[in-house]
Amino acid sequence: MRNPRNERVSSDIDSASPERTCILSGETAARDELLRLAISPDGLVLPDVHARAPGRGAWIGVSREALEKALAKGKLKGALARAFKGAPLSIPDDLADRIEQALIRALTERLGLELKSGKLLMGSDRIAQNAREGRVEWLGHSADASEDGSRKLDQAWRVGSEAEGSGLKGTRLPLDRETLSVALGRDNVVHLALTDRGAANRVASLLQRLLHFQGQATSERHAAGMVDDNGQADAAPVTTN
Template sequence: MLRLAISPDGDVLPDALARAPGRGAWIGVSRAELEAAIASGKLRGALARAFKGAKLTVPENLGALAQDALTRAFLQRLGLEMRAGKLILGSDRIAQQARSGAVAWLGHAADASDDGCRKLDQAYRVGMDAEGSGLVGERLPLDRAALSVALGRENVVHLALADHGSAERVAIPLRRLMRFTGAYPAAENISPEGATNGAAHDAVTVG
């Protein structure tokens, strides 16, 4: 889910790290569903009901802003894991680690070749003792250029994590991004949040 923060001026903005102060709402919709809700006025109506008629300004490009924010949150997490020495880069190194069972998570750039993905996926299954299971790495909604720029490395096509804790930390922003882009199913709801305690209330459907 993605938190939308309500600014003091009433602007609705994405808060991918859920750190902005003040009132907010958690949404569980894809970008396509969000943009449809904006166009139809359902998002404004749902937020107005959730926040008891408070004046709100919903930008027309909220979908793009939200995807950018979720992408930055995911890449920031990857960068933190890389600086901590947890990220494995390079096809040969990943394949070696994967076959030995030392890979907890495997990812592929959106423009990675099918052949390259198949080889690493096979090594991943061998190491996980999951041959025949269909287990594969995540096809990310980012191409090699975006990954390379974000991580400060050349030609980042495949990447992996050996540490299970790192994999779990990366999975949180990745799931949010993938659900928003439509790669994963999204729950169609908006949940208002208290300004002081951040607790979620009953969901409000916008789809």
């Protein structure tokens, strides 16, 4: 039997994510909302999206624009020198590009894992049916998806979620159909849906960081489609360029 979307289930209760401080802004946030930088064996500063690299790390939570300004003014170099206790390091000129590509890769790899586990749906008809039956926890549209097709699936999701009139809508991804198709090994991937709440939040967490770094989201949690403790998917739209 489907669990009502406004009832909390035990799997929603997660331990709090440890907090870290951004070396550029000085602001503190959960580590899942920040990006870790690490040093390679040859001293190159690189993104460590999953925070698994050994040794000391430095955390940033700023947009690409802010990072590039900090790099140009030497602020990033000074902040990294302090974070890594004066260890020899080299900051690549294309660090911002490397970070964005690493975030995109992490997101598409996660989508691929959810596909393999059977929690990711593709195809308008299949998504619409599951959405109307209340089985969809997260809905996404490629950057170049048609407004009409997206609107129809959004409406099906609202109906199945008993959220008509709420403004609930799918997330406009910062990835086009070609990128999604290549990443997932399928043809013409335009719309995506997740049927598991945990999977929805795993994807939304990665998407949140990508959108924030790109400077596209006015409210990252809402834009990414995070599912709250009551099983409600946040519905604010994404601002895309």
